Amino acid sequence: MAGVLSKAYFHDEAAAYAKLESIIWPEGPVCPHCGSMGRVYSMTANADKRIRVGLKKCGDCRKQFTVKVGTVFEASNVKLNLWFQAAYLMASSKKGISAHQLHRTLGVTYKTAWFMAHRIREAMKTMGLEPMGGEGETVEVDETFIGRKKGAPKKRAYHHKMKVLTLVDRRGEARSVVVNDLKPKTIVPILKANIAKETRVMTDEAGHYYHLLKDFAEHHFVRHSQDEYVLPGGIHTNTIEGYFSIFKRGMKGVYQHCSEKHLHRYLAEFDFRYNARESLGVNDGQRAEQALAGIVGKRLMYLDSRRASV
Numbered sequence: 058m059a060g061v062l063s064k065a066y067f068h069d070e071a072a073a074y075a076k077l078e079s080i081i082w083p084e085g086p087v088c089p090h091c092g093s094m095g096r097v098y099s100m101t102a103n104a105d106k107r108i109r110v111g112l113k114k115c116g117d118c119r120k121q122f123t124v125k126v127g128t129v130f131e132a133s134n135v136k137l138n139l140w141f142q143a144a145y146l147m148a149s150s151k152k153g154i155s156a157h158q159l160h161r162t163l164g165v166t167y168k169t170a171w172f173m174a175h176r177i178r179e180a181m182k183t184m185g186l187e188p189m190g191g192e193g194e195t196v197e198v199d200e201t202f203i204g205r206k207k208g209a210p211k212k213r214a215y216h217h218k219m220k221v222l223t224l225v226d227r228r229g230e231a232r233s234v235v236v237n238d239l240k241p242k243t244i245v246p247i248l249k250a251n252i253a254k255e256t257r258v259m260t261d262e263a264g265h266y267y268h269l270l271k272d273f274a275e276h277h278f279v280r281h282s283q284d285e286y287v288l289p290g291g292i293h294t295n296t297i298e299g300y301f302s303i304f305k306r307g308m309k310g311v312y313q314h315c316s317e318k319h320l321h322r323y324l325a326e327f328d329f330r331y332n333a334r335e336s337l338g339v340n341d342g343q344r345a346e347q348a349l350a351g352i353v354g355k356r357l358m359y360l361d362s363r364r365a366s367v
């Protein structure tokens with residue numbers, strides 16, 4: 058980690074601007090006011106006046122801007138290089154990183170660290186999701202319980218706990234949602250909306266999964282109550298259990314006091330890291346860049362729609 062964190066854009070604001078510009082504007086700066094490309098100039102400082110780092114001027118509409126315009130970075134007083142550090146730390150720590158640790162590492166206030174962490178989690182949310190799985194593909198589905206619902210008594214009863222439903226494509230991504238209950242009428246529509254019909258679905262023997270066969274090409278389940286873990290034909294839910302074990306260790310070790318209101322953000326963070334994991338060929342640095350690109354996702358979508366209309 059030390060090796061990667063020695064890069065200039067983690068420590069130098071101008072270098073961080075240049076890095077963000079290369080992520081956001083791979084084909085050169087785009088004016089956020091009029092959409093002009095190719096007629097954007099960098100402002101250079103003259104002797105008597107300091108020019109803001111990264112300041113640009115559009116030759117078409119004459120307006121000034123930086124790469125931060127319209128993004129969460131614009132409203133934040135935190136230097137861009139610290140945002141890079143935060144994104145890197147969150148993207149590379151398997152179990153996550155607490156706001157306290159960010160606060161100490163970055164030298165920002167706890168409140169600021171908390172704000173940054175949540176913004177980065179928002180950025181990690183995936184958008185425009187296609188159905189998972191498909192013909193010959195396998196998706197494992199399972200639920201887990203975490204923490205305690207607001208105002209619930211300190212009992213161990215599961216209905217007082219927050220519930221998470223996760224879907225893991227064996228060859229790819231994970232998708233997690235917070236659910237109010239585990240009734241089939243809650244669970245099944247989520248599965249149908251997120252998993253392609255042609256998929257082989259694997260679950261355990263829980264009752265809310267009983268009738269999935271009519272919705273998917275195959276539905277297999279293992280009976281953990283009978284010590285069934287792996288059945289012939291690749292029937293198991295080990296992939297999703299691996300996912301949950303990382304999630305639970307992270308939530309226990311780092312995010313003990315997560316409220317129901319924020320749980321979906323933590324899930325987005327764990328899904329994000331899983332979906333950009335090492336074994337899929339994504340390294341820590343690339344993962345951090347993806348997170349930062351997500352922060353300015355609106356800008357990226359704007360660029361994409363521009364390209365699509367050309």
Ligand SMILES: [Zn+2]
Pocket residue numbers: 088089090091092093115116117118119120
């Ligand atoms: Zn312009």
